[in-house]
Amino acid sequence: MDINEYIEDHTEKEPELLSDLRRATHLRMLRPRMMSGNIQGQFLKMLCQMTKAQNILEIGTYTGYAAITMASGLGDGAKLYTIDINDEIEDFTQSYIKKSGLDKKINFYIGDALEIIPKLDVVFDLVFIDADKRHYVEYYSSIFDKVKHNGIIVADDVLWDGKVLDESAKDAQTRGIKAFNDMIKNDDRVEKLILPLRHGLFLIRKK
Numbered sequence: 604m605d606i607n608e609y610i611e612d613h614t615e616k617e618p619e620l621l622s623d624l625r626r627a628t629h630l631r632m633l634r635p636r637m638m639s640g641n642i643q644g645q646f647l648k649m650l651c652q653m654t655k656a657q658n659i660l661e662i663g664t665y666t667g668y669a670a671i672t673m674a675s676g677l678g679d680g681a682k683l684y685t686i687d688i689n690d691e692i693e694d695f696t697q698s699y700i701k702k703s704g705l706d707k708k709i710n711f712y713i714g715d716a717l718e719i720i721p722k723l724d725v726v727f728d729l730v731f732i733d734a735d736k737r738h739y740v741e742y743y744s745s746i747f748d749k750v751k752h753n754g755i756i757v758a759d760d761v762l763w764d765g766k767v768l769d770e771s772a773k774d775a776q777t778r779g780i781k782a783f784n785d786m787i788k789n790d791d792r793v794e795k796l797i798l799p800l801r802h803g804l805f806l807i808r809k810k
Contacts, residue, residue: 610642617641618675621668624699628666632692637665639733639759643801644672647731647757651676654755656728661685662716662742663734663759667696667703673731674705683709684723686716688734720745727751733759736776739783747792747809754809756793758783762803 604612617625621644629635639647651659651673657680661670664687674683687696690713700706712719716734720742730746732739739758750756761767761784766777787795787805794808 614642615645617644620699620703621671624666624668624671627695627699628668631695632666637733639669639672640801643759643804644669646800646804648672648676650729650755650757654728657681658725658727658729659683660720660723660725660727660730660746660749662720662730662732662746663687664696664711665689665733666692667699667711669731669733670709670711671700671703671705673729674703674708677708681708682725684712684725684727685709686712686714686719686734688713688715717741717745720749723749725749728754730754730756731759732756735779736760736763736783737779739779740786743783743786750809752809756805756807756809758787758805758807760802761797761805762799764802767803 625638628638647669655678659673661683664670664685670683670685677683693713697711700709700711727750730750732742761780763777763780766772767781767784787807792810794810796806798804798806
């Protein structure tokens, strides 16, 4: 047993539906590593429960793993708004949201998040950013004023398999992540902490 197996073994068990979703994503989708797994999902669910979040925004739904997990931690009347630009997997994702029985708590949008977010007349308790790394700075700017004081922003993939340490990395995704990380580091409107969970999570609290 390696350390990751040990962590998984001592973490809340993955629900059967999400186990099925994980397998189906690996079988049918390109880049299945984009999907949140059980460890990250349980962390996000616990954040929802601890903060008693009423309104959550997710940027980057993919096949719905994180959305379903977070929605399962919401109380009565709470809503999760999730946005993905890829209409080719909309039916797949929507089918699992319906199977979860949480579809009444999840508002699923297909389109460009930077166009949809300004139209959402909602103040968010929690925002999870896990979409195109080239636009993390823009996503952050677009949602910041919609996050309540003491609200939480979580950004995924901020260690980017260690590429953030590679000074020679020139690809747009790595540049986007590094620019985002540096911006958060210097933003005195928030408290911040990088967690080495999975591909790196930036935990950000709006003061």
